[in-house]
Amino acid sequence: MDTLLNVAHGFGVALLPINLLYCFIGVFIGTLVGVLPGIGPISAMSLLLPVTLSGTPESGIIMMAGIYYGSMYGGSTTSILVNIPGEAASVVTCIDGHQMAKQGRAGPALGISAFGSFIAGTFALIALMLVAPRLASIAIAFGPAEYFSLMVLGLVVLTFLTQGSMPKALLMACIGVVLGLIGLDSITAQPRLTFGRMELIDGIGLVPVVMGLFGVAEVLLNTEQALRRDIINAKITQLLPNKEDWQASAGPVARGTLLGFLLGILPGGGAVVASFASYALEKRLSKTPARFGHGAIEGVAGPESANNAAAGGAFIPLMTLGIPPNVVMALLLGAFVIHGLQPGPLLITQNPGLFWGIVASMYIGNVMLLILNLPMIGMWVQLLKLPYNILFPLIILFTILGVYCSSNNVFDVYVMIAFGIIGYFMRKLGYEPAPLVLAFVLGPMLENNLRKSLILSQGDLWTFVQRPISAACLTLALLLLIAPLLPSLRKKRELVALDEGA
Amino acid sequence: MNNDTDTNIKLRLSNSELWGGLIGLGLGGFVTWQALKLKLGTINDPGSGYVLFYTGILMCVFASSIIVSAVTEGGPTLASRWENVRWSKPLLVIACLAAFSFALEPLGFLLSSIPLMLLLLRLIDPVRWTLAIPVAVLVPSGMWWVLKRLLLIQLPSGLFGIG
Numbered sequence: 001m002d003t004l005l006n007v008a009h010g011f012g013v014a015l016l017p018i019n020l021l022y023c024f025i026g027v028f029i030g031t032l033v034g035v036l037p038g039i040g041p042i043s044a045m046s047l048l049l050p051v052t053l054s055g056t057p058e059s060g061i062i063m064m065a066g067i068y069y070g071s072m073y074g075g076s077t078t079s080i081l082v083n084i085p086g087e088a089a090s091v092v093t094c095i096d097g098h099q100m101a102k103q104g105r106a107g108p109a110l111g112i113s114a115f116g117s118f119i120a121g122t123f124a125l126i127a128l129m130l131v132a133p134r135l136a137s138i139a140i141a142f143g144p145a146e147y148f149s150l151m152v153l154g155l156v157v158l159t160f161l162t163q164g165s166m167p168k169a170l171l172m173a174c175i176g177v178v179l180g181l182i183g184l185d186s187i188t189a190q191p192r193l194t195f196g197r198m199e200l201i202d203g204i205g206l207v208p209v210v211m212g213l214f215g216v217a218e219v220l221l222n223t224e225q226a227l228r229r230d231i232i233n234a235k236i237t238q239l240l241p242n243k244e245d246w247q248a249s250a251g252p253v254a255r256g257t258l259l260g261f262l263l264g265i266l267p268g269g270g271a272v273v274a275s276f277a278s279y280a281l282e283k284r285l286s287k288t289p290a291r292f293g294h295g296a297i298e299g300v301a302g303p304e305s306a307n308n309a310a311a312g313g314a315f316i317p318l319m320t321l322g323i324p325p326n327v328v329m330a331l332l333l334g335a336f337v338i339h340g341l342q343p344g345p346l347l348i349t350q351n352p353g354l355f356w357g358i359v360a361s362m363y364i365g366n367v368m369l370l371i372l373n374l375p376m377i378g379m380w381v382q383l384l385k386l387p388y389n390i391l392f393p394l395i396i397l398f399t400i401l402g403v404y405c406s407s408n409n410v411f412d413v414y415v416m417i418a419f420g421i422i423g424y425f426m427r428k429l430g431y432e433p434a435p436l437v438l439a440f441v442l443g444p445m446l447e448n449n450l451r452k453s454l455i456l457s458q459g460d461l462w463t464f465v466q467r468p469i470s471a472a473c474l475t476l477a478l479l480l481l482i483a484p485l486l487p488s489l490r491k492k493r494e495l496v497a498l499d500e501g502a
Numbered sequence: 503m504n505n506d507t508d509t510n511i512k513l514r515l516s517n518s519e520l521w522g523g524l525i526g527l528g529l530g531g532f533v534t535w536q537a538l539k540l541k542l543g544t545i546n547d548p549g550s551g552y553v554l555f556y557t558g559i560l561m562c563v564f565a566s567s568i569i570v571s572a573v574t575e576g577g578p579t580l581a582s583r584w585e586n587v588r589w590s591k592p593l594l595v596i597a598c599l600a601a602f603s604f605a606l607e608p609l610g611f612l613l614s615s616i617p618l619m620l621l622l623l624r625l626i627d628p629v630r631w632t633l634a635i636p637v638a639v640l641v642p643s644g645m646w647w648v649l650k651r652l653l654l655i656q657l658p659s660g661l662f663g664i665g
Contacts, residue, residue: 165571171526171564177557178533185550192550193536220595223626224587389629390637393622396599397615401645405655410607417599424592428583429522447553459545 003129010356014364019062019357022055026063027365030070031372034090035078035380036391041071043218045331046210047398049338050406057339058354062361064335068328069121069311069362072271073369076113076304077380080106089271089307092279096292096299103295111239112249112297113304114373120257120305121366124312127261128319129359132348135320139345142321144452145463149473150323151446155439156477157266158326161273162432166484169435172426176436179204180443187451199411206334207406208416209440210327213433215399216420219392221427239374245297252282252302260306264313270326271307271314278306312362318343319355323442327434330441519577523568530561594625610660615642 013019033044045067052060075090080097093113100109142150159169182193183203194200241249259281260274282302283292292299317325322344324330336343341351348355373380403416423433439446457463465471514520536551537558543549571577598621605614620638623629629637649655 165568167564167567167571168522171561171568174557174561174564175529178554178561181554181557188541188550190540190550192540192554193533216599220592223591223595224589226588226627387627387629389623389627390633392626393619393637394641396595396622397619397642397645400602400615401649404611404657405649408656410658413606414603417603420599421596424596429518431522450553451548454545454548461545 003133006133006352006356007129007360009352010358010360013058013353013357014062014360018055019059019361020364022059022063023066023361023365024368026066027070027073027368027372029063030067030072031074031077031369031380032383033067034071034074034076035383036386041068042210042327042331043215043395044071045328046207046214047395047402049207049210049331049334050402052335053338053406057336057341058357060339061332061335061354061358062365064332065315065358065362066365068332069308069365070369072304072308072311073114073117073373074380075307076117076300077110077373077377078384080109080113080300081381082384089275089310090304091272092275092303093300095279096294096296099293099295100297100300105295107238108241108245108297109300110377111374112241112245112253112301114239114370115241116249116253116256116301116305117308117373118366118370119253120260120309121312121369122363123257124261124264124309125359125363125366128312128315128362132316132320132355132359135316136345136348139321142345142469143467144449144456145467145470146473147321147323148446148449148453149464149470149477150321151442151449153473153477154317154323154325155435155442155446156480158438159435160480160483162435164430164432166481168431172431172433173435173439176439177443177446179209179436180440181447186444186448199409203444204415204440205407205412206331206441208403208412209419210331210334210437211399211403212416212419212421213423213426213437215395216416217423217427217433219395220420220424222388223392239377241297248297249301251285252278252298253305255281255285256302256305257309260309261313263306264310264325265316266325270328271310274306274310275303278302315358319347320345322347322445324438327437330438333441514579516579516581517572517577518580518583519572520569521580523565523572526565526568527562530558530563530565532558533561534558591626595622598622598625606658606660608661610662610664611657612642612646612664613660613662 014023029044029048030041033041045064048063048067052064054060072089076093076097079090079093080101083094083098097109097113100106155173159166159173162169162172178193180203182200184191184201191201256274256278259278260271263274263277264270279292279299279302282298283289286292286296286298288296314325314329317323318329318333322333322342324333333343341347341354399416399420400413403412404410406412426433453463454461463470464474533554535558537555538551540551540554541549542551542555598618602614602618605617616638619642620634623634623638624631628634646657649657
C-alpha cells in the first residue's frame, strides 16, 4: 500500500508540466545521441550536466536519466538501418538487426526492438520500485568499512570488464583516484597537488574531465576516419511484429529483461555487458543457432531488452547506496551533488518526492520513447544523413560553452581541452577512460571511508574482514583481480570485456 | 619488415606499450613523492598523504607490470597505432584547440570561437565556403546571444570588450 501511495506521489511530481518537458527533452536527446554514431550517452550527459543547474533537482535528474535510457532505444535504430552501433550497448544488435533490414524486415526489427525495450524498461522500473526501498533500509546499517569495500569492488569489476589489459585499467583507476583527491583534504583542509594554483583548491571539476575525455576525445578519434554510412533506403513498413515474430521473441525478451536487470545492479556491470550476455544466452538456448548472424529476430529482441533492463537496474546501487555502478551513473551522481543532494539510503526517506518522481518520470519517459521510436522512425532515419563535418565542430563548440557555463571559469575550458587531448592519446594507446572517471568520482568517498574506518577501528585492518558484507566484497574483488592470471579465465574476460565509454 | 614483426616488437624503443608503462611509472613516482611531502600520518590516524602515497605505489606496481609485459611479450609500435588512419586530422584539431585556448582570454569568446569554427569546418572534412562561413559566424553568435541576453551568462569579452 505504501508503495502505491509513493508511486502516486511520484506521478504527481513527474506529471508537473515542467518535469514533463524536461523528461521529453531528455528522452528526445537520448534518442538523438543513440541514433547518431560517434556520440554516446556519456558525451551527451556530460554536455548537458551544466544545464541541470538552471532547474530544480527533479527536473535536471529526470532529464539526465531520460538521456540514458533514451539512448538505449535510439542506439538500435542505427544498428539496424546503418550497421553502425549508435552506442556501445547496441553493438550486438547490428549482427541480426541489419541482416533483417537487408532482407526487407527492418520494420519488425525496429518494432521488436522498441517493444522489447518498453517491456524491459517497465519491468526494471517495477523492480526498482520494489527493491530500492528495501535495500535502502538495509543499507542504513552500512558503516564506512562496507562502503569502502563496495567501492573497491565496483572499481575492480569495472576494470575487469574494461577492454584491454587489466593492469592498464587498474592504472587508469589509480590515476582517477589521484585526480579526485586534488584540492583541499576534507578532513585536515590541507591543499593537495594544487601546485599553488587557486583554481585547483576546490579540485578538478567532473564536467571538464568527462567532457574532455569523452566529448572532445571522441571527436578527435572520429576525425581519423571518414565515416561511411550504408543506410537502408527502402521505405520502412509494417513496424508491428507479426504473430510468429512475437512467438519467437517472447522468451528472449523475458530472459533478456531478467538477465539485464540483474547485470545492471552489479557494480561495474551495465547495458553493454547485458546485451552481449543476452545474445550469447539466446544463441546457446536456440534450437537453430545457425540462424544467428543471418537475421534471427531473437538476436534483436533479447539484447535490446537486456540493455534497457540493465539501464533501469543500474539506478538501484546509486539510489540506495550512493555508489554509481558505472560511468553514466557517476555522471548522474554529479548531477545530484551539483544540487547539494547525496544519493544513498536516506534519499528515499528524506526526499521521497525526488526519488519517486524520478521513478515515475522514467515510466512516462518509456511511453514517450515508444511513441518517438515507432511512428517517428522516419525522422530519425533522416537524421542519420546529417553530415559529420558540420556536426563535429558543433559538438566542440557546445562542449566549450557547456564547460564554461558550468563554472563561469576559463580555467575549466583549459582543463577540458587538456583532458580531450590526453583522452585521445590514452585511447590510441589502449587505455580506456571509463575506470578513470568512475575512480575520479569514487576517489574522495573511497578515501573518506577508508580513513574513517581506520580511525574507528584504531588502525585494525581486520575490521574489513570481520564484517560479512565488507569481507564478501573484498573476496570477490580479490578473485576478480586474480582471475586474469588464469589462462582460461583470461580468455573469458577478453570475450566480455567491452568499451563502455563509446 | 613484414607487418607482424612491425606490430609486435620486443625491447624496442618504438614499442607503444613500453612508453605507456614508462609514463605510468613516472606519474606513480611523482604521486608517491608528492604524498611524502604531505603528512602521511599513521594507520590509527591517516594523514592527508596516506591514500595518495599508497595509490602512487599501486600506480608504480601496475605500470611496472605493463613494462614487464611490453618487454617480454612485445607490443604494437607507436607508428602502427596511427596506421591506415588520417592522423593529420586529429593533430589539426588539437592545434586549433590549443590556439583557441591561448586566444580565449585575450580575444574573448566571439573573436576566438568564430575562427575556431571556421577552421574546424574547413579542416576536418572541408565544408564548402558558402556554408562554412555562415555556420561559423551564426552559430557562435547565436549561442552568445542566447547565453548573454536570455540566460544572462557573462562570456569572456577579451581585451577589446567584444562579446
